[in-house]
Amino acid sequence: MNEQDIARGMQALALLDPDIKRAAAQLGPPPVRHRPKGFETFLSAIVSQQISTKAAQAILERVTALMPEVTASELLNIDDQALRDAGLSWRKIEYAKGLADAVNTGHFDIEGLDLLDDKAAIAAITSLRGFGRWSAEIYLMFSLKRPDIFPADDLAIQVALGRLKRLPDKPTPKQARDIVEHWAPWRSVGSLFLWHYYHGPPI
Template identity: 50%
Template sequence: MDTSHIITALDIVAAQDADVAAGLSLVGYPEPRLRPHGFNTLLSIIVSQQISKEAAGAIQARLEALNPGGQAESFLALGPEAIRAAGLSRPKVAYAVGLADAIASGTLNLQAVATLPDDQAVAAIMGLKGFGRWSAEIYCMFSLQRQDLFPGEDIALQEAMRRLKGLPSRPDAKQARLMAENWSPHRSAMAVFLWHYYRGAPA
């Protein structure tokens, strides 16, 4: 989703949803989130789970320095201890090695995943240990540029929806997904907007 697509999608939603229109007036349009398709991006999703953005960035930089080519095969050759020394927890080392092995062995064919419908692409990524629905949807949104996904488990999205809609409490994942159905087929653009709104709108 480039800037033009995001603006067009949000304008369409705003024409039908007064709260979104008001939110756009308050915080403006978000910047696009584009990430490469492939092993390194999936690895970065593992790295970033449950730690700060700054810590994740530092660990990812160390891993990329160890594996400058960014290939799954060369990552496997590093060995678990070198990967652990870069700052990953032992469970994340196992997830990262499992990811690299799946790609290197052909168990996970990322080129084939890119051609699948949304639900099948998400399911293929979720087949990897350490990748839940949120992680799979994030990859599909930002690396495969899927335009109608909404990671309802995301706490920031839930809180942004509460503020935007003036709700008494934050919706849970199921409620957030149900509410987001009204924004289809532009749910990915709305997710990007809501992250932007979360950072810029009054609490």
Template identity: 45%
Template sequence: MSDRKIPDENLRPALEALSSLDPDIARAFAEHGLPPERSQEAGFDGLIRMIISQQVSVQSARAILGRLLEQVGVITPQEILKLDDEGMKAAGLSRPKQRYARGLAEDVLSGKLQLDLLPGMDDEAVIDHLIAVKGIGRWTCEIYLLFALRRPDVMPAADLALQEAMKHLKGLRQRPGPAEMYQLSELWRPYRSAGARFLWHYYRHAGIA
């Protein structure tokens, strides 16, 4: 994902609409402004990067990705399957992530996973197709929808940073779980992707992290 800290002007119309719907968003948006530009390539490369990012810090994910790229040059199913256990371990991939990466590569090469069809599917169909791959849960599916396919109304409700940001934004006593995150963000339809992007931004800039 891009690290450029350029404000994403594409989000302004959606965040202004959200501000008219939710006074908490209006207050926080006035204070913290637009989130930075952020994107993710679609396809196999993007999914491998998302698997790497699961349950590790941004800094750790970046380091693992760098070491992996040193070994394979380019992230393709064929190159991932050429890499042995020691090579994956040297890159920093845990044993489960080694299995997930290989399984994803095998599913793409066998045709079980058809990534080129995803842009033409609706959000739930994309989730159903991706979640059949071992190691890809709903969080990864929603991140792929949001950043790779640029869908406008996605809330990755299991994301801990988003949950902490929502707790702070709404003055809640406890961090909301996924079900409550979906409920709290229902008002934000059809702009939940912009809302999620803003929550990450808020998490980093409101003294929460």
């Protein structure tokens, strides 16, 4: 999603939800965020699990330095101990090799995700070990630029939505999805705004 997409989405959301209109008037639109498509982004998602962004970046750089090009075939050629020495846990090595094997054998077609609807694409990604619904939804939002994704399992989104709606506590994922159902077909922009709101909510 580019700036124009976000502007259109925010305009539509302001008409659909007075709380969005109120907050956006004080905070402004969220910034553009995107990630490239492809194998390296999926590998990065595995590396990044449960560690800081800075640590993940350092490990990813060491892992990718082991390959002449970052592909599934090249990753499968790397010895597990070399990946461990680069900073990956044994569990993440298992996930990374599983991802690479699925790509290499054709069981997981990254390019083919473009041709699937949201539900089917999420199902394809979550069929991989190490990838839950949140990871799949993030890929659809930032790499495939799907306009109507709402990663309700994200803690920051839950907290921000609770604040935006003046709830006594953050909603559960199911409650959050119900609350923003009327944001369709702009729930990706709504999600971006909630992250934006989380980091700088109006007083």
